[in-house]
Amino acid sequence: MKCLGKRRGQAAAFLPLCWLFLKILQPGHSHLYNNRYAGDKVIRFIPKTEEEAYALKKISYQLKVDLWQPSSISYVSEGTVTDVHIPQNGSRALLAFLQEASIQYKVLIEDLQKALEKGSSLHTQRNRRSLSGYNYEVYHSLEEIQNWMHHLNKTHSGLIHMFSIGRSYEGRSLFILKLGRRSRLKRAVWIDCGIHAREWIGPAFCQWFVKEALLTYKSDPTMRKMLNHLYFYIMPVFNVDGYHFSWTNDRFWRKTRSRNSRFRCRGVDANRNWKVKWCDEGASMHPCDDTYCGPFPESEPEVKAVANFLRKHRKHIRAYLSFHAYAQMLLYPYSYKYATIPNFSCVESAAYKAVNALQSVYGVRYRYGPASTTLYVSSGSSMDWAYKNGIPYAFAFELRDTGYFGFLLPEMLIKPTCTETMLAVKNITMHLLKKCP
Numbered sequence: 001m002k003c004l005g006k007r008r009g010q011a012a013a014f015l016p017l018c019w020l021f022l023k024i025l026q027p028g029h030s031h032l033y034n035n036r037y038a039g040d041k042v043i044r045f046i047p048k049t050e051e052e053a054y055a056l057k058k059i060s061y062q063l064k065v066d067l068w069q070p071s072s073i074s075y076v077s078e079g080t081v082t083d084v085h086i087p088q089n090g091s092r093a094l095l096a097f098l099q100e101a102s103i104q105y106k107v108l109i110e111d112l113q114k115a116l117e118k119g120s121s122l123h124t125q126r127n128r129r130s131l132s133g134y135n136y137e138v139y140h141s142l143e144e145i146q147n148w149m150h151h152l153n154k155t156h157s158g159l160i161h162m163f164s165i166g167r168s169y170e171g172r173s174l175f176i177l178k179l180g181r182r183s184r185l186k187r188a189v190w191i192d193c194g195i196h197a198r199e200w201i202g203p204a205f206c207q208w209f210v211k212e213a214l215l216t217y218k219s220d221p222t223m224r225k226m227l228n229h230l231y232f233y234i235m236p237v238f239n240v241d242g243y244h245f246s247w248t249n250d251r252f253w254r255k256t257r258s259r260n261s262r263f264r265c266r267g268v269d270a271n272r273n274w275k276v277k278w279c280d281e282g283a284s285m286h287p288c289d290d291t292y293c294g295p296f297p298e299s300e301p302e303v304k305a306v307a308n309f310l311r312k313h314r315k316h317i318r319a320y321l322s323f324h325a326y327a328q329m330l331l332y333p334y335s336y337k338y339a340t341i342p343n344f345s346c347v348e349s350a351a352y353k354a355v356n357a358l359q360s361v362y363g364v365r366y367r368y369g370p371a372s373t374t375l376y377v378s379s380g381s382s383m384d385w386a387y388k389n390g391i392p393y394a395f396a397f398e399l400r401d402t403g404y405f406g407f408l409l410p411e412m413l414i415k416p417t418c419t420e421t422m423l424a425v426k427n428i429t430m431h432l433l434k435k436c437p
C-alpha cells in the first residue's frame with residue numbers, strides 16, 4: 001500500500017484515508033467479538049464416580065456453562081472427558097466448587113479471549129481479496145468462501161460445477177460444488193462441512209479438498225482416478241447462518257439460527273434434526289439446549305434441502321462424509337443404537353485403513369468405530385439418516401484436536417490437519433471403488 005506518496009503534500013492529504021484503511025486492516029487495540037470472552041476459561045474434568053458426575057452436571061447447569069465436549073450435559077457420567085467453557089463471572093464459583101468437592105480438573109484455556117486472538121489472523125493484515133492467491137491456511141468468512149466458490153466455478157469449468165440446493169433460514173444460498181470429470185452415469189461421494197457452526201476446521205478442510213483435487217488431478221494417479229470415476233458433491237458450509245453468526249457475534253455458536261415461537265433461544269442442532277429415530281436418546285426437546293432436535297424432523301431449511309438432494313440422488317451416491325470437530329475420531333453408523341450395521345466388515349476395514357493412512361503422516365491417532373460406542377448415542381444424525389436411506393458408506397469425522405485448543409484450533413494447524421485427513425478421505429474413496437458392497 002502506497003501510503004507515503006511521492007510528494008510530501010500529497011502524502012499529507014492522503015494520510016487520514018490511509019490511517020482509516022490501516023485501521024480497517026489492523027484494528028490493533030480493538031478486540032475481536034467486542035472482548036466478550038475476556039477472562040473466560042475452558043476447564044476439563046473427568047468425573048471418577050457417578051456421584052461426582054451428578055454433582056458436576058448440577059453445577060454446570062446452574063452456572064449455564066457452554067459445553068465443548070460432550071455435546072450435551074446428559075452424556076456426562078463416570079469417566080466422561082468433559083470440557084466446559086465458563087464465563088469469567090462463573091469461573092470462580094466453578095473452581096471453588098471443584099476444589100471443595102476434591103474433584104480433579106485441569107484448566108485447558110486460561111483466558112479464552114487471549115487464546116482466540118492469539119491463534120487467529122482475523123485482526124491482522126492478510127490477503128483476503130485475491131482469489132488467485134487464495135490462502136488455504138487461514139479460516140475464511142462465509143462471504144470469502146462463497147466468492148471463492150464462484151471464482152472456481154468460473155475458472156475451472158472443466159472439473160467444477162457450482163449450484164444451489166436452496167436457501168437457509170436467513171435466506172442465504174446453500175451452494176454445492178460438483179467436482180469431477182464430466183461423464184454420464186457416474187457414482188458419487190457427498191461431503192459436507194460445517195453442520196456445526198463453531199467447528200471451523202470443517203469448512204477449511206472442504207476447501208482444502210477442492211484445492212488438492214484441482215492441483216493434483218493431473219499429477220496424482222489416485223486423484224485422477226477419483227475424479228474420473230466419481231463425482232464429489234461438496235458443501236463447504238452446511239450451516240451458513242450459524243457459521244456467519246460465529247464470525248460476527250458468538251465464536252462458539254453451534255446450532256442453526258431459526259427462531260422459536262415460544263422461546264427466545266434460537267437455533268436447532270442440525271445434526272439432531274434428521275428423520276431417523278428423531279428426538280430420541282441424545283437429543284433435547286428444549287429449544288435452549290445445544291442438542292435441540294427442532295419442532296419436527298427436517299424443520300431446518302438447510303437439513304431439508306440436503307435431505308431432498310440426497311433422496312433425489314441416493315441411487316448414485318455411494319458415500320456420505322460429514323466433517324466435525326473435535327475429538328479425533330472416525331465414526332460410522334449406528335449413532336442412534338447399539339447394533340452392528342449389515343455391511344460392517346466393508347465399512348470397518350475402510351475405517352481401519354483410513355485411520356492408519358491418516359496416522360502415517362504425523363502420527364496423529366484417531367479412534368474409530370460405530371458412533372454409539374465410540375462417541376455416544378445420538379438420534380436424528382445426518383450420518384445415520386444417509387445410511388438408512390441407502391448410502392452404504394456413511395462416515396462422520398471428528399477432526400483435530402482432543403481438547404488442547406478445542407474449537408480454537410490455530411490456523412497454523414490447518415495444513416497438517418487437512419493433509420492427514422486428505423489421505424483418510426482418499427483411502428475411503430478408493431475403497432468404495434473396489435468391490436465391497
Ligand SMILES: [Zn+2]
Pocket residue numbers: 195196199323324325
Ligand atoms: Zn459437530
